[in-house]
Amino acid sequence: xxxxxxxxxxxxxxxTMRFGGIVAIDNLSLDVKQGQxxxxxxxxxxxxxxxxxxxxxxxxxxxxxxxxxxxxxxGMRPDGRCRAGVARTFQITQPFEQLSVxxxxxxxxxxxxxxxxxxxxxxxxxxxxxxxxDKLNVPAKGLSTGQxxxxxxxxxMATRPRLLLMDEVTGGVDMKSIPGLIDLVKSLRKDGLTxxxxxxxxxxxxxxxDEAIFMNRGARMVSGTPNQVATDPSVVELYxxxxxxxxx
Amino acid sequence: MFRPFTAQALVGMVAALAxxxxxxxxxxxxxxxxxxxxxxxxxxxxxxWNLVTGxxxxxxFGHHAFFGLGAYGSALMAIHLGLSPWLTLWLxxxxxxxxxxxxxxxxxxxxxxxxxxxVTLGFAEIVRICIANLSGLTRGEMGLWGIPQFQGFTLPxxxxxxxxxxxKVSFYYLALALTVLTLFVIVRLMRSKTGLAILAMRDxxxxxxxxxxxxxxxxxxxxxxxxxxxxxxxxxxxxxLSILTPHSVVGVDLMISIIAMVLVGGLGTFSGPLVGxxxxxxxxxALRDLENYRxxxxxxxxxxxxxxxxxxxxxxxxxxxxxxxxxxxxxS
Numbered sequence: 001x002x003x004x005x006x007x008x009x010x011x012x013x014x015x016t017m018r019f020g021g022i023v024a025i026d027n028l029s030l031d032v033k034q035g036q037x038x039x040x041x042x043x044x045x046x047x048x049x050x051x052x053x054x055x056x057x058x059x060x061x062x063x064x065x066x067x068x069x070x071x072x073x074x075g076m077r078p079d080g081r082c083r084a085g086v087a088r089t090f091q092i093t094q095p096f097e098q099l100s101v102x103x104x105x106x107x108x109x110x111x112x113x114x115x116x117x118x119x120x121x122x123x124x125x126x127x128x129x130x131x132x133x134d135k136l137n138v139p140a141k142g143l144s145t146g147q148x149x150x151x152x153x154x155x156x157m158a159t160r161p162r163l164l165l166m167d168e169v170t171g172g173v174d175m176k177s178i179p180g181l182i183d184l185v186k187s188l189r190k191d192g193l194t195x196x197x198x199x200x201x202x203x204x205x206x207x208x209x210d211e212a213i214f215m216n217r218g219a220r221m222v223s224g225t226p227n228q229v230a231t232d233p234s235v236v237e238l239y240x241x242x243x244x245x246x247x248x
Numbered sequence: 249m250f251r252p253f254t255a256q257a258l259v260g261m262v263a264a265l266a267x268x269x270x271x272x273x274x275x276x277x278x279x280x281x282x283x284x285x286x287x288x289x290x291x292x293x294x295x296x297w298n299l300v301t302g303x304x305x306x307x308x309f310g311h312h313a314f315f316g317l318g319a320y321g322s323a324l325m326a327i328h329l330g331l332s333p334w335l336t337l338w339l340x341x342x343x344x345x346x347x348x349x350x351x352x353x354x355x356x357x358x359x360x361x362x363x364x365x366x367v368t369l370g371f372a373e374i375v376r377i378c379i380a381n382l383s384g385l386t387r388g389e390m391g392l393w394g395i396p397q398f399q400g401f402t403l404p405x406x407x408x409x410x411x412x413x414x415x416k417v418s419f420y421y422l423a424l425a426l427t428v429l430t431l432f433v434i435v436r437l438m439r440s441k442t443g444l445a446i447l448a449m450r451d452x453x454x455x456x457x458x459x460x461x462x463x464x465x466x467x468x469x470x471x472x473x474x475x476x477x478x479x480x481x482x483x484x485x486x487x488x489l490s491i492l493t494p495h496s497v498v499g500v501d502l503m504i505s506i507i508a509m510v511l512v513g514g515l516g517t518f519s520g521p522l523v524g525x526x527x528x529x530x531x532x533x534a535l536r537d538l539e540n541y542r543x544x545x546x547x548x549x550x551x552x553x554x555x556x557x558x559x560x561x562x563x564x565x566x567x568x569x570x571x572x573x574x575x576x577x578x579x580s
Contacts, residue, residue: 079461087459090458097451110441110459156458
């Protein structure tokens, strides 16, 4: 009998994800503890985003189980997982383009407010939290990449999650906005949120993550503290190899 | 869309409703009344199609199936079961709504919009062919006639209200009541939290689902409601004209006209489908004297609107104010 209180918030139990003949995730297991920030690292095509899709319910794994708060959610649709407390942002942002910034956030906060006025006020507060308070009535299609990333974060937070999956939240964001984003994520953790992030920016990972998992070819290659992972000889070799391949 | 209506919008709505209520006091010309009744039937149909396509983003081309099911369903129940058209109108709507849920179910699984279009169009063809071939029941292509009229009643101030072919004004007010009811339901739905989820689904299904929107439930709701409304429009049409043929109510020409009305008026807006129904129905009647050339004029108008007002006639004002603003900026 599992003790729910001490059990990890999220347990990915030996998942394999095959698309036809391609193995995107190969027997991956990982645990995420309450309040932890875990970073998934690895080259493109390592299976990081697919892992997110499986945790968020977009794909049902070919094999294995996903447990959230001790409950098996493997067969649950993404909307059910959202209600259970799993929220996410997308690698390629997917704002509701014709809706305003506030309305985008209102979609996430919808179940928690009775009146539209309350819902709007609460959503504006989320927009303010991510620094979009001067864009409240702007349609989302008019936002820059960095603003879209922040909008997605606000929208996900509005669903009141216990676990937040952040897919390259600093990708495409200008350098001077990154410290603000790091502070934002830190404040979220302080509020008790558990976070899994996919990230390429080593500084962001060092600043935020308690633990990092380096993935390659759909499996865990190295794991440990961010520093241990970044200095691991096999990781260094893989990246240098990639760097070589990139020089034409 | 989710803010309280502005004073300007409220004045516009009240003015439009007042104009419609007062029109028969200005003229009760039977031809004018007939054209306006058709405008409202098509306006209801167009509004319901706009709900599915303009608001929910499901591109369906088979809504004429629901119009036909509502029309034939209501007419046949009134003829064979002896039920009052006041009741069969709603039963016809329910029949169409049930068919909407039936066809909505496979559509849930299709994410490619061209496939949704073909599946729904194919469904409508099946309905048309069934109606045409079940000639024992529907009299097929010969046409179903002798459809009972709505029973008259007496109102306190107005006196006796009857619904015979000569009483176009009664039909006019009944159609107006149904139009107002339809618009009320659609506006209430779309301005609610469910409406917000519907628009989110249109703009991005994956993102909406990740934020807790149950796509299955929402698509079925939208499809079923839209089909129900179209079915009622069909039922009203049956009892108004008293004669139905498979081609007139389940023909693809009807669907194309409705799509044209919504595009001309403004896809994804509340008033667009009604404005489009008014403009195109009146236009095709006004051009009747031109005989064969009228379709040319009709086509020309659609081309011009698509070229210069791609988001429909109802966006004319915002476009004009945008121009003025640009010119002012340019001038300064």
